[in-house]
Amino acid sequence: MAEPFDPALYVPQAAAALGLPLAPEDLGDVISAFAVLARVAGPVMAFPLPEELIAAAVFIPGERARG
């Protein structure tokens, strides 16, 4: 079974992976905001989707020269 998720551990490490500095005064708010996202993502990730279903955004090469 997976370890229980702790956003306070994840957020600083994920930010470091991106080279994203987090000001100490922002850290608590970012952890809270990430915890909200994680809560929102739970049921989305738990919803099974057939493998053949592709992402809603479709890339069509060469379709729009200037786009």
Added chain:
Amino acid sequence: MSLETGVCATAAAVRTGERSAVEVVQEALTRIAVRDGAINAFTTVTEERALTAATAVDAQRAAGRDPGPLAGVPFAVKNLYDIANIATVAGSHIDLDRAPASRDAALVRHLAEHGAVLVGALNMDEYAYGFSTENSHYGATRNPHDPARVAGGSSGGSAAAVAASVVPLALGSDTNGSIRVPAALCGVFGLRPTFGRLSRAGMRLFASSLDVGGPFARSVEDLAIAYDALQGADPDDAACTMRPPEPVTQILRQGLGGIRIAVATGYFSSQGVPDAFAAVERVAAALGASHRIEVPAAGLARAAAMIVTSVEGAELHLPDLIARGPEFDPMTRARFLAGALAPGAWYSHAQRLRRWYCQELTKLFRNVDVVLAPATPYPAFPIGQGLIDLGGQQLPAAGHLGVFTQPFSFAGLPTLAAPVAQTGSLPLGVQIVAAPWREDIAFRVAAAAEELGVLVSSPPIAS
């Protein structure tokens, strides 16, 4: 005659020579000077450009040429639209450093080509990440119906400027509800067109797989004439449709014959105050719509929309989040930073879920043509209020405003937000939702309901 008469009447007066465009535009500039202090909708006034453009409209008419269907109509745009020679700030301080735009955004050009005259740029949540236009850099935009309350957002300046009759027409943008929420809270009409219907070239985007531009006005006819002027394919926006324009002005009065209308139930009849649902019921009753329908997985769609938005928005601003994080508005900063850290699987799964959800809604629209739902769960709340109590549950007051708009925009559906008559002291709105590319049906239903008197944009008492 004054601008209170709206887009069509103003254009008619200029086209017939009853009023000059210069006179109309000067009146709008005076209104900005007199009224904007109370609502803080404008961040820039383009006075010189406006008077030059109005003079050109009058000269065209004097020379016997057609000055366009929007001749002399003053309009303003959310400050994420490019305006030539002005830096596009999108509600931020960071982007004050940007070079001035080299040309107008496509939708600004479309309106100007039809004779309308740009008079300024309007306040918004920073980078469109919010539903309340409580902007720490430029101040909160105030609701013309009660200046102590929010205007809604993120296109709050657009809705407030139209509601206060400062201008009869404004443009906003809608990612998750940013046209529909402020339209509802300020008591005006707003259109979120089908995703890809209108060009976004020259707009600062927020979450590009969800963003659309659209108009605000005080009547269905005014909204329709503006929408028709905004249409047209554009290779400069990869998401913009190549379909030819499908104008709606001529079909507004075709009536309801054959249109199947249903009220969204379940998810869309809870999580809000009773008045919000009663407003939808009044519209349904007036239209004779007794059919109920459950929108499948609406809550899941909203959740997936939040993931897509936070990831796309954060990635877009990642260089500034890394280099200039402290300069972001405290109202958006933590959410942008958190979005940057989301695992890639969340995003991919949300976008695949979106395709499944769109397929489900395609099935739904085999049985109905229009779905009615509340635009917001409650009317405007006091500026600065962090939480709201709904049946004992404490929810983020601004964040929860999008609970009913997000499930429809996630599927890219055209949705007209309209003010419901007699909702009490504060406005409330209904969403009129149609199948993709069927703005015409949403407009016909809105026009019929307006004619029945159940949709009306009432002026604020203060104006």
